[in-house]
Amino acid sequence: MGKCEQCIIKQFNSLKSLTTDELMRISKCKTSRIIKKGEVIFEEGESINGVYCVKDGICKLSKLSENGKDQIVKMVVKGQLLGQRSLINGESSNLQATALNDMEVCFIPRSEIIKDLQSNPKFSFDVLQDMAKDLKEADDVIVNMAQKSVRQRLAESLIYIHDTFGTNPDGTLSILLSREDFANIVGTATESAIRVLSQFKKDGLITTIGKQIKIENIEGLRRVE
Amino acid sequence: MGKCEQCIIKQFNSLKSLTTDELMRISKCKTSRIIKKGEVIFEEGESINGVYCVKDGICKLSKLSENGKDQIVKMVVKGQLLGQRSLINGESSNLQATALNDMEVCFIPRSEIIKDLQSNPKFSFDVLQDMAKDLKEADDVIVNMAQKSVRQRLAESLIYIHDTFGTNPDGTLSILLSREDFANIVGTATESAIRVLSQFKKDGLITTIGKQIKIENIEGLRRVE
């Protein structure tokens, strides 16, 4: 098993603010885990009792609504922490986490990391900044959901995914999402999302290579009304 | 001017975790301010450079969308802190704060409070818990916006306001909001909100006393589909 103090992935998240001593202690009690595409990491209402450091792969955080649809609230990629919120308030998760591709994660038990949170101000300040960023993004999502059309939201989601998670060498989006996933991000019916996507294709804004989507005209997407 | 270390309002927010010494230091540099109903406390894009402690009154946090409507994201009442997020990331505000009634606030400059955030782990942990709660609520709002009808969202908003902010002695909601405010919380047109409210009235779920709203049948509201 790898050692946290030597792990490069921590450079991308708040764990970088821990001291070598703290990292060594965490390294001793962490567990590593491989998660297959489609597997549920934790469910809504489940007690997580720790935090996951994502070493590789991508997952979606979603919440089931009463009508049976599952709204994607956020995506967590390689380098980020998963389960921060539950770690802090000690409550069970209000979201479900599902792997979008094969993942490798390290699990750090709550009891260990909470010590550092309460004793290392630099670390907790870093976590604070993470959460502040999440909160700001969540506010933006709320406004978009409330005020924009499905067409606009889908265009913005494509741009967001493009800018945040990048592209493969052939220009396709690096994250492979089903049409249903797109619908669940935008908060619409699958058929509606499909319709809008095929309209984008007709308009030359995107092309598809198999199931992959490639953005051809990002400026055009930005101008979508 | 009052002294922070003797102020009772701090019991309701993270400032309670500061030591007497820290409070005395803050007390010296804080400024008190009266804000009239309708007045804008800070605008979107404005640098706040500090945090407000709300001693009395209520305000709304909203964000202007491109179509000119202003989406209410959160309400902040007596006892809570205002501007936490900007305080932490040091960025300008992404929201506008507007007083819903006459308010009394204390402003604490960023330079002072940030010291405590970085040196007092109990304090920063408290702030973390606040933000975790905000984030959870924001996630719920996202799901509601995406998946529920205007009718359901309005019913839930009424329940939320009732449960969170309480009622006056006559049973009316303690916060007086215009129909437009309700529309801006739910993310709909003013006329739509009005229509739904009058339907609720017909169904005996609410009554109105002047501009005040009184919930008559909260269980009925919960069952709204």
Next chain:
DNA sequence: CGGGCCTTTGATTCGCCTCAACGGAGGTGG
């Protein structure tokens, strides 16, 4: 080759937005 699953397209229905007109409350000036 057949059976799923995902994707696509069509047709219909329904919710909500928009525009428009009207009534009442409160404030202002003659």
Next chain:
DNA sequence: CCACCTCCGTTGAGGCGAATCAAAGGCCCG
């Protein structure tokens, strides 16, 4: 004191966008 204005609340009619229901075409896999 009344006429006027403006803001807010209310109601109606029309139209658009999205949900829903239904069905057909590709693709993977046994």
